Amino acid sequence: MPKFKLTGAIAALAVLGACATATPYQAALDGDRGYSEMKIEDNRFQVEFSGNSLTDRKTVETYLLYRAAELTRLNGYDHFRVVRRDTDSESRLVPVGGGSPYYDHFHLNYRYFGPYAAYYHDPFRRSRYSAFGPYDAYWGGPREYRERTSYVASAEILMGKGEKPADAAYFDAEQVVFNLSSNIMRPELK
Known part of the structure; x- marks a missing residue:
């Protein structure tokens, strides 16, 4: 099994190396x-x-x-x-x-997951995109x-x-x- 992981890692590095050339x-x-x-x-x-x-x-x-x-x-x-x-x-x-541009630090809205899930929902929590844009330093975006x-x-x-x-x-x-x-x-x- 470790041999397959090593082969996969070498293949991934080769692909990245090809992209990082003039x-x-x-x-x-x-x-x-x-x-x-x-x-x-x-x-x-x-x-x-x-x-x-x-x-x-x-x-x-x-x-x-x-x-x-x-x-x-x-x-x-x-x-x-x-x-x-x-x-x-x-x-x-x-x-x-900073943070990954593919992960927006969303919170799970529990009110959609059953009758007791509304207890865990925080209605005053703001989305990270609402006030500061997609790369807000407060939420771990790039600085x-x-x-x-x-x-x-x-x-x-x-x-x-x-x-x-x-x-x-x-x-x-x-x-x-x-x-x-x-x-x-x-x-x-x-």
Whole structure:
């Protein structure tokens, strides 16, 4: 029996460990985090990379640039120009410590459980949600909050063939892939 408990505990830790990592460089499937693109014209694409709250802004922007270079090469072009670029952030407060958000410290109302149960009912007892909101410190709710921020970087790119122009807005796709490939964290294969 202890062997089954240990196996279950290891499986639970593996699942939690998988959730506690930054977003790897992967395609975004069904609204998940990762890269996505949309073709606007034959040589123009809208590219986006969305990271979770453990993926910092620099990584999200690096993955976006890498995807733009990779997409340029996949379509048979040599260089690309960033026409428009933007990075959005979404911040939210997450409760830390205190009570569980799933247990609201309700009291059992005994008047519904038989003729003598009304004796135990306290009509002056207030619900925890009535006066102070769902996370009242008096009832054991969280006393601290942590800010979690996730980033989404997007760019519109224009691809071209031949030698790269001398403008700083142009990138050589081959060099970008070569130089950034050591910074790319790919998903683990199972």
